[in-house]
Amino acid sequence: MAMFTQAHDFNVHGGNFINNTYYGTSHAQDILNKLNPSKASFKFGHHSPCLEGTRIGILGMLMDWARNPDSQPIFWLSGIAGTGKSTIAQSFCESLEKNHLLGGSFFCSRESEECRDVGRIVPTLAYFLAQQFKPYFEQIKVALEADTTLASQSIKRQLESLLLHPLQNIKRSQSYSYFVLVIDALDECEDVDATQNVISILNSMPLAFYSHIHIFVSCRPEYYIQQEFERTSNKALFKLHDMQSEIIQKDIQLYLHGSLHDQHLSANDIVLLSEQAGKLFIYAFTQVQYLKKAPGPVALKSRLNDLLRNKFIVNSIDSLYNLLLAKAIVGMQANEKEEAKYFINFIVSLSDPLSQHALSELWKPCDVD
Numbered sequence: 001m002a003m004f005t006q007a008h009d010f011n012v013h014g015g016n017f018i019n020n021t022y023y024g025t026s027h028a029q030d031i032l033n034k035l036n037p038s039k040a041s042f043k044f045g046h047h048s049p050c051l052e053g054t055r056i057g058i059l060g061m062l063m064d065w066a067r068n069p070d071s072q073p074i075f076w077l078s079g080i081a082g083t084g085k086s087t088i089a090q091s092f093c094e095s096l097e098k099n100h101l102l103g104g105s106f107f108c109s110r111e112s113e114e115c116r117d118v119g120r121i122v123p124t125l126a127y128f129l130a131q132q133f134k135p136y137f138e139q140i141k142v143a144l145e146a147d148t149t150l151a152s153q154s155i156k157r158q159l160e161s162l163l164l165h166p167l168q169n170i171k172r173s174q175s176y177s178y179f180v181l182v183i184d185a186l187d188e189c190e191d192v193d194a195t196q197n198v199i200s201i202l203n204s205m206p207l208a209f210y211s212h213i214h215i216f217v218s219c220r221p222e223y224y225i226q227q228e229f230e231r232t233s234n235k236a237l238f239k240l241h242d243m244q245s246e247i248i249q250k251d252i253q254l255y256l257h258g259s260l261h262d263q264h265l266s267a268n269d270i271v272l273l274s275e276q277a278g279k280l281f282i283y284a285f286t287q288v289q290y291l292k293k294a295p296g297p298v299a300l301k302s303r304l305n306d307l308l309r310n311k312f313i314v315n316s317i318d319s320l321y322n323l324l325l326a327k328a329i330v331g332m333q334a335n336e337k338e339e340a341k342y343f344i345n346f347i348v349s350l351s352d353p354l355s356q357h358a359l360s361e362l363w364k365p366c367d368v369d
């Protein structure tokens with residue numbers, strides 16, 4: 001306890017240390033730095049939050065889950081690519097933080113080495129949790145003083161020594177606080193076996209593991225993840241892609257309206273665009289980018305027609321990209337077209353057979369010269 005003698009200005013709110021001055025002492029900081037956290041928290045701005053007024057139902061449901069200590073300890077938000085999971089996870093983190101319920105967050109990303117390494121998730125979450133929860137900090141400090149290599153050990157050992165044991169050692173009488181740990185895009189971690197293993201170990205944890213934490217995971221329903229989650233008994237599950245289409249359409253219309261309000265589109269155009277997007281926010285996002293970059297009103301009208309004529313491919317993001325790529329290629333010089341063709345063929349060779357078919361269609365409109 002000697003390290004707390006320099007601490008001042010504690011502000012305890014429901015057991016959470018809002019002013020984490022106990023953590024600010026240099027010894028405490030040195031100890032926690034052994035966890036070597038990734039720059040993966042929601043504060044690093046990898047994603048934007050939901051546009052105000054959208055996703056009200058799901059965000060309300062998540063906060064109800066978070067506020068209820070008796071709810072299922074794991075929440076899996078499943079959704080196919082582009083359905084808006086990361087955006088929801090970002091808004092959820094912001095609300096949790098406002099309500100002093102956020103233990104830590106990790107937004108996995110295949111674009112950064114430290115964010116696609118599944119072995120960095122638990123130490124990073126532990127680092128943030130220690131800043132929120134003093135009884136946990138006291139326990140993890142002892143564990144790290146005894147073994148400074150905990151953060152680089154196997155995931156099973158990490159979960160046991162960085163979470164299970166310290167949390168188990170917190171006496172009920174000491175604190176009833178609990179926190180939500182948020183993990184977004186687990187499917188973006190590169191080691192598939194280790195990722196599957198995380199879910200399986202979480203599933204095998206005793207209930208004491210969840211006495212102070214609940215875990216929220218948002219990710220695509222990849223086969224290896226889905227299979228493992230299906231075996232998990234203590235979970236709540238919400239599938240974004242199975243949500244009622246009308247509810248998603250309303251949110252997408254709000255988003256299109258909010259993002260394109262200075263483009264003077266009619267209400268009917270917005271509805272037609274949203275129908276094309278189906279349940280995919282990423283589709284609407286790409287429509288917005290395409291329309292916003294129109295150099296003038298005539299180009300805007302023509303781009304709008306391009307998108308609305310694209311009826312045969314409703315719900316297929318591949319074909320939207322085809323249209324955009326085809327348009328880009330039409331304006332190119334012959335040598336630029338060759339380079340683009342080489343580059344796209346290279347992407348096709350890496351992609352799955354469905355995308356290969358869709359991308360091969362791309363050359364049809366521009367093979368004329």
Ligand SMILES: Nc1ncnc2c1ncn2[C@@H]1O[C@H](COP(=O)(O)OP(=O)(O)OP(=O)(O)O)[C@@H](O)[C@H]1O
Nearest residue numbers: 050051054080081082083084085086087281282285
């Ligand atoms: N509620 C929303 N308000 C505003 N924009 C949104 C909303 N939901 C999604 N978007 C936009 O749609 C795009 C796709 O959303 P997001 O990245 O959250 O999808 P995802 O399900 O996480 O996709 P992936 O599986 O590829 O990670 C983003 O660019 C985001 O800005």
Ligand SMILES: [Mg+2]
Nearest residue numbers: 085086087185
């Ligand atoms: Mg995402």
